[in-house]
Amino acid sequence: MKNLILSTAALALTAGVAMAETVRLGTEGLYPPYNFINDAGEVDGFERELGDELCKRAELTCEWVTNDWDSIVPNLQSGNYDAIIAGMSITDEREETMDFTQGYTQPSPSAYAALSADVDVNSAVVAAQTSTIQSGHVATTGATLVEFPTPDETVAAVNAGEVDAVLADKDFLAPIVAESELVFISDVYLGGGIGMAFRESDDELRGKFDAAIASMKADGTLNELLAKWEIEGQF
Incomplete structure (x- = not known):
């Protein structure tokens, strides 16, 4: 620690x-x-x-x-x-x-983001920060969950091609998507x-x-x- x-x-x-x-x-x-x-x-x-x-x-x-x-x-x-x-x-x-x-x-949206809008988030490999509501949600879908200790590492994994998409709070992802090649795929309300x-x-x-x-x-x-x-x- x-x-x-x-x-x-x-x-x-x-x-x-x-x-x-x-x-x-x-x-x-x-x-x-x-x-x-x-x-x-x-x-x-x-x-x-x-x-x-x-x-x-x-x-x-x-x-x-x-x-x-x-x-x-x-x-x-x-x-x-x-x-x-x-x-x-x-x-x-x-x-x-x-x-x-x-x-x-208020309960605010989480969002999936990827390098392509064609990613099927229910069957893809999806990154999420460990011990979050996002990782818990991905685990209930047909996707393969890959957890990372920090939110920045989840985004880096998408950009490096290690995973297909990331699920995180949309408030966190919005400025990253605006300044990168990532695109939003869909929102989900959790918590x-x-x-x-x-x-x-x-x-x-x-x-x-x-x-x-x-x-x-x-x-x-x-x-x-x-x-x-x-x-x-x-x-």
Whole structure:
């Protein structure tokens, strides 16, 4: 596992409120526009802005931690951070071991992309990032699934001719398709939107973030962030 990268969110609490214990937010840092590492080596993207605002509204001091996707859930459970905010879709399977906030995105399309629009995605060799809803979906079709640790590797596999197509979040693929020879083949809707994930024992903390998400929906600031980062499906 790569070294954990920490960057303090430096959020001031309101006057009269005692300094709370630091809450650690785990993300991947490899999935733009949701989360990525910028040129300064810091976590950036839609979820960085969202997480910082949620911490401010919940009157919490927060710190960012990056972790490889394939071990992001085990490291939550082992206490390396307190919540996951990493483009993680809410699914029944994940809710068996974690608790989620309400979604801070609407269920948005995943998409198949390939070098040819003639690829039959139900019989082709299809790449997807490991332990994602996309890889789970491909496994239920007649396609041959090939999993990769990172989303960039799934795209590279298509370009290198190692696989016929890739299935990933359309928000992630859109700028890549626009600047390459890849073309979209079809969309598929998976999961129940994206939310923050918590250990089942941390219901009080989850509730604070859930209330903060609700307040951002109510005053329109969540929709503003979604529009800024060109993420589909406003509330």
